[in-house]
Amino acid sequence: MTFLLIYLMIPSTIPQFLADGWRNSLTKNDCSSIVFYFGRLKKTKYSFSKEDLSRVNTCVHKLFPLKITLKNPPIYQANIFKLNTYSLIPESKLITIPSGLYYMGFVPNLRPLAVRLAKKAGIKIDKKDLHFSQWGRLSSFRIMSREVSVDEFRSGKLGKNGKPVSNISFKEASDFCKRVNGQLPDEHQFEAAASGGEYFRAFTWGESIPVACEGKNICIKEREDSDTSVMGVRFLGTGVSEFVRPTFFRSVPTGKVIIKGGSSKDPWVYGLTAFRRIVDSTFKSGDTGFRCVFPVRNK
Numbered sequence: 652m653t654f655l656l657i658y659l660m661i662p663s664t665i666p667q668f669l670a671d672g673w674r675n676s677l678t679k680n681d682c683s684s685i686v687f688y689f690g691r692l693k694k695t696k697y698s699f700s701k702e703d704l705s706r707v708n709t710c711v712h713k714l715f716p717l718k719i720t721l722k723n724p725p726i727y728q729a730n731i732f733k734l735n736t737y738s739l740i741p742e743s744k745l746i747t748i749p750s751g752l753y754y755m756g757f758v759p760n761l762r763p764l765a766v767r768l769a770k771k772a773g774i775k776i777d778k779k780d781l782h783f784s785q786w787g788r789l790s791s792f793r794i795m796s797r798e799v800s801v802d803e804f805r806s807g808k809l810g811k812n813g814k815p816v817s818n819i820s821f822k823e824a825s826d827f828c829k830r831v832n833g834q835l836p837d838e839h840q841f842e843a844a845a846s847g848g849e850y851f852r853a854f855t856w857g858e859s860i861p862v863a864c865e866g867k868n869i870c871i872k873e874r875e876d877s878d879t880s881v882m883g884v885r886f887l888g889t890g891v892s893e894f895v896r897p898t899f900f901r902s903v904p905t906g907k908v909i910i911k912g913g914s915s916k917d918p919w920v921y922g923l924t925a926f927r928r929i930v931d932s933t934f935k936s937g938d939t940g941f942r943c944v945f946p947v948r949n950k
Contacts, residue, residue: 665695672760677703682710687760687851691858744809746844746884747947750791753843755898756784757925758851765923772918780927785900787839794836794844795942797885798893799827807831815891815940821908821932824894824941833943837896838927840944841911845888845924847881854922855880855888855912871915874922888922889915891940906932914938 669691676684689707693699699707757765762781769776798815809831821835828834836844845855852858856878864870871889878889887893892912897903910928913921917938920926 665692665697669695670697673697677706682713683758684760685710687758690849690851694858744796745793745945746796746882747791747793748789748840748844748882750789751848752786753789753839753848754784754786754846755839755842755901755925757781757923758784761851761853761923761925764853765920765926768918768920768923772920774918774920776920776926783901783925787898787900789839789843791947792836792840793945793947794840794884795944796883798890798940798942799824809943815886817891817937817940818935819940820935821894825896828941828943831943833945835894835896835941836944837898838901838909838911839898841887841893841895842924844882844884845880845912849881852881852924855924856922860919874915888912888924891938892917892921892928892936894939894941903929908932908934910934910939 669688672684673688673692676688685707689699689703757780765776765781795809797812799809800811800813801816802811802813803809804816804819804827807827807830825835846852854860856874861870861873861877863873875886875889878887879885880887889912891914892910895909895911897909903909907929908931910930911926921928
């Protein structure tokens with residue numbers, strides 16, 4: 652009897668809103684939605700028909716003409732990484748992000764989640780930010796696998812692990828990166844490193860809030876332990892939020908700068924890959940730091 656009660660209390664392994672969204676996407680023949688919902692439902696016990704899989708395959712080829720491997724991807728190919736383990740990308744000081752097409756902004760299907768998490772946090776998302784979405788081409792670049800540490804900032808040299816530096820301005824962060832022959836990542840580079848090319852990836856660490864953190868706002872250990880992007884970049888959504896540069900196709904008002912990601916104590920909405928905050932250029936916070944990016948050296 653006890654086992655029966657426990658069984659009845661366990662929610663369905665197939666969330667109804669996902670199943671409904673999947674059926675609606677098929678009815679509308681919306682490829683972006685079809686790929687989006689397929690990516691989520693395949694992690695459940697949902698049963699796809701041969702016709703379903705054929706439509707998904709057609710949409711994948713339509714949205715992403717070519718799939719690539721980790722080795723020397725041509726610049727015109729879209730990046731779709733489906734890695735089941737991070738052991739394929741060893742931890743290093745600098746992670747190379749391949750050239751290619753990367754999505755930037757909120758996928759339409761993620762907008763309700765962003766609004767819901769923002770409402771829970773008591774903040775508003777600008778409608779222009781919420782509805783911004785664009786594919787863009789990036790040249791390959793290298794990005795620090797973690798934020799700049801206090802010791803690195805003080806010494807002016809990279810290679811010293813430790814607590815991320817904070818309470819610095821955008822200019823101080825930018826000047827440091829220039830001193831070590833790099834620059835701050837732009838917003839597109841940040842999102843590419845966070846999503847790994849999967850344009851429906853909700854958070855920097857994956858597609859959902861860690862199970863152990865469900866219903867909790869502050870869940871520091873679990874958040875930080877899970878916060879590794881597909882590309883092997885750490886703490887893009889935890890640790891400290893980070894200064895980034897604007898892209899040429901998405902500017903900010905004069906005297907303003909962009910912050911991406913969130914600290915380990917921030918509301919979940921800050922961890923959404925596409926979420927951005929616009930602050931004064933003189934802004935400083937104990938929860939805001941930065942990391943640097945570098946060009947890929949020609950061999």
